[in-house]
Amino acid sequence: MAKESAKAVWETCLEIIRDNINYQKFKSWFEPIKPVKLENNTLTIQVPSQFWYEWLEEHYYNMLRSTITKVLGTDGKLEYSIVMEKSENPIDERSVRMPQRPVPPSKPQNLTGYSGHNPGSIQNPFVIPGLKKSKVESNLNQNYVFERYIEGDCNRLARSAAMAIAENLGNNSFNPFFVYGGVGLGKTHLIQSIGNKIKQDYGDEKSILYISSESFTNEFVHAIRNNRASEFSMFYRNIDVLIVDDIQFFSGKEKTQEEFFHIFNALHQDGKQIILSSDRAPK
Template identity: 30%
Template sequence: MRVRNSPASDLERTWDRVLERVAERVSMEDLHQLIRPLRPTAVTPAQFQLEAPNRLVLHCINDRYLPAIHASVAAVLGPRQVVIQLPLRSQGELFPDTGRRRAERRARPLHGTLNPKYTFANFVVGASNQFAHAASKAVASQPGGHYNPLFIYGGVGLGKTHLVSAIGHQILERNELARVAYLSTEVFMNDLISSLRRDRMGEFKERFRRVDVLILDDVQFLAGRERTQEEFFHTFNALYDQRRLIVLTSDKVPKDIHGLEERLRNRFEWGLIADIQPPDVETRVAIIEKKAEMEGIPLPNEVALFLGSELASNVRELEGSLTRLGAHASLARRPITVEFAREVLQTVLKPRVPSVSFDAIVDAVCTHFSLRPIDLRSKRRSRNVVVPRQLAMYLCRRLMSASFPHIGELFGRDHSTVIHATAVTERRIKEDAAFQATLERLERSLREH
């Protein structure tokens, strides 16, 4: 008698075929540790449905691996939407969602969606972003008053979207009836094209010119789009004349956006321009600890210090790496240690440089500044000793790949002093060309010997 295959076994075999395709696009470690634990639950003509074991894994998959899974499903089954969900009983696991439910009950923006996690309360303020943060708080407290428009610029993943979303949240908290439009320049442009095609430009103009707040992300993509610039120019004027708040973000200042009409460039400069720089070590550590607290990841302080010093300055990459680390730890049921972090994140950690000895660094710094090694380890706080000491600590971090606590032991200080010294030296390098030249000479001589 022939036994027919059950739907469940057919689904598992389909998932195995998808995994074979996924294996061509991701590392074997990520395949087995993060993707294989997903469980297929259903397949329809439109969807391929999967279940993630917990929220950390769900967030990590959506952030890094969804395109690979989507392409693999398409190769096996044809085009389908990939939907990944949590088991119903696990909705509260690892990521408390009471804050999200409260945020969803608030008034929603007219256009687009404000990320419920992107609030001022969740934004970590440091030297690299404190001016942009203060400006955002100011415009949120008095929309359309001072600093209109607010133009925030900075590199990818540094927190621009977080800040402008926080502005929208705070305005809606104070006035649930406020008409807030939040969208990317691409969405604005596509909406314009659709309205032109359907001969509904009247509706388009009415929709955007009656808002109380317009938040437009990535305005550098207006460059070269003459029709879109024309329409946005009139939208800007209408809102500005009504004292409605306009908030813009870009990866560069208005004058550096090539292909942007002069009349728009001038208007972008009417209000306040604030920049966001890559965060220093102290801010990176604070961001990692805040993210771990929000997502319920048990992260020891020494691991936060390690991640803050070894990972890139891009905030989005910092948070993504932490989520990946937490997902691996939850699936492997292992505590998060420095060695475990090094193992999981080896592909994104800074490459190790040839080690230079502590004594060689101290000798080079002392020779240059006419000091004795004992001076750097002393308690003296005069500037002629403090600056060389901070520089030596910075070089130990850069050339020895030593941890903050270990450097602190070598100099007879605690790790917080070393973090401060590193941050101060990084700022001094940016502000003082002569100091930067001194550092480069010292580093070059140490690497050559």
């Protein structure tokens, strides 16, 4: 009975939450949450990881607090059941319980966040808890700039579009920007030129990341093996300018394609710039 009651209460909460945030964020952060129990007017919900708990508390504390108050009354409380060790059998999963903070976090703590990236040079710009933003290593080659890019009749349109993106970040008609061309024609130089120009103009204000499709895939596999898929996803969803080279190598990798699809949609909906290159024409 308590289980059914918890489910009903949480569904009511979700209806309120759904009306207050965009669909993508609702689907990403709230749909995976499971109601556990309702006891002594305290609703316990299960979240997939410590990272998840910290993100909700940092970004949605006020909304969750007011929603619980509206549904359960002024004495209503929220408690988290955090999955610490996943198992194929839900009964074997290990979790810890954490109450919602009595007040919103005043300032982020300086703890290490997701660092399980294969390249090693990519650092998570968000730390746990508080998800404090820090410098992101862009992986850009500083030699790839517009001044060194050779312009001709065959690439003039692509270069003009690239310049428009770099000079009007967040206010251009080329998002996503897809560059297609044969091997050795300067695609990598052009897309990295955009990143270097934005970095020059904005400094550390904008997080810019250049990555090959192969490195992206390797990171994703590594994250899954280490039960850190949610950290991986949120790292990429919070990049301001994402540049992915040679996306043709995603072909045949269904799980990677699915993850990239969700990241792509989240970034695009938030108005973040997406830049892609391929040596194969889109189908």
